[in-house]
Amino acid sequence: MKKADYIKYLQLQPHPEGGWYRQIYHSDDHFVPSTVNQERYYYTSIYFLLDTKSPSHFHRLKHDELWYYHAGDPxxxxxxxxxxxxxxxILGPHLEKGEQLQFRVSAGTILGSAVNEAGFSLVSCAVAPGFDYHDFEIFDQQTLLAQYPDQRRVIERLAYQQIPADSAN
Structure with a gap:
């Protein structure tokens, strides 16, 4: 299938950090984790599709996030x-090349992601406790370059020069 097919059949919408997504699951129950002292689902899960023109810009969550590769390019x-x-x-189907099918991003880690070829990648992301925009922080280049000057190339690729107003939700 092509990128447009996945967007159509999975009913994906533009995501504030880049790409397209749709929340698929969340737990039935809520609880109040000590990390945020506010009610959250036990977990949430989304489909997330990225392409070379729309990466996932650098952001940070207060909770662990699991990424699962499904289709497309690494x-x-x-x-x-x-x-x-x-x-x-690298998430992808080529295990013999060291690619992985899933990966955990620890809470408090700043992360961004980009498709490696001129195509797209479909993944799922699960967050526990469940994702909430109050637990989401997006970064600009100036902030990250001050903290990670050796990562200039990837920061300039995956961090906004100026954070768009609709990305902060």
Whole structure:
């Protein structure tokens, strides 16, 4: 299937951080995690489709996020860690090349992702406790370059020069 087919059949909508998404699941029950002292679902899960023109811009969540590869081209998840280091993980179907089918981004890690080829990638992302925009922080280039100067190339690719008003929700 083509990118447009996935967007149509999965009923995906534009995502504020880039790409297209739709929340698919969330737990039936709520609780109040000590990390935010506000009611959250136990988990949430989305379909998330990215292409080379629409990456996932650098952002941070207060909770762990699990990424699951489904279809399309390999995608790299770039992580800027709280200790000042950086890492990257490739999700994709080529296990013999070291690609992975799933990956956990730890709470508090700044992450962005980009498709590696001139195509698209379909993944799912699950967050526990469940995703809420109050737990979401998006970053601009100036802020990240001050903290991670050695990561200039990827920051200039995946961080906004200026955060669009509709990205902060």
């Amino acid at each position: 995608i790299t998840i770039y992580c800027l860690l709280p200790d000042g280091s950086a890492s990257q993980t």
